[in-house]
Amino acid sequence: MPRGIRGTQQKSVTQDLEWWFHGPPCHRHHLVPWLTGSSPSPSTKALVPSHVIGFGSIVVAEGYDEENLVWWVHAWTFNTGGVISQVKEYVNTSVSVTRLGTTVAPPSEIVEPVASMCQCIWQSTLCDESVPGLILAI
Structure with a gap:
């Protein structure tokens, strides 16, 4: 990433960024150095997503890195100021995004226990x- 962009990128990430990684250890240190501008090589190739979708404060991107022959999914959580506070990075992993919640019956209906709802709202395709x-439960 060019030096001028790095400073801007660093302002888009919280100081205490929470990062989760799942995948082969050899691919572990690509995304966070790029986000924080601490990458040793300014010419590191950016990952270009094939799909991007948002769910409230979470944005999920999926792509394929042809150079390293890996599939990747990133889930980015933004705080109320629009700054990235959490990154979940999945490499060579199939990810399903599932919304968790409860269904509530109208007051006129008598229902025993409140039923849990678990709905898959997105699944990686690459x-x-x-x-x-x-x-990934949201």
């Missing part, structure tokens, strides 16, 4: 079936 799968 990886094949030979990779592990995870559920």
Whole structure:
């Protein structure tokens, strides 16, 4: 990333960025150095997403890194100021985004316990079936 952009990028990330990683350890240190501008190489190739979708304060991006032959999914959480506070990085992992909640019956209906609701709202499409799968609950 060019030096001028790095300063701007650093302002878009909280000082105490929470980062989760799932995938082969050899691909572990790509995204966070890029986000924070601490990458040793300013010419590190940026990952270009094939799909991007938002769910409230969470944005999910998916792509394929042809140079390293890996599928990737990133889930970015933004705080109320629009700054990235959490990044979940998945490499060679199938990800399903699931909304958790409860269904509430109208007051006129008598329902025993409140039923839980678990709805898959997005699933990665670029990886094949030979990779592990995870559920990202929101």
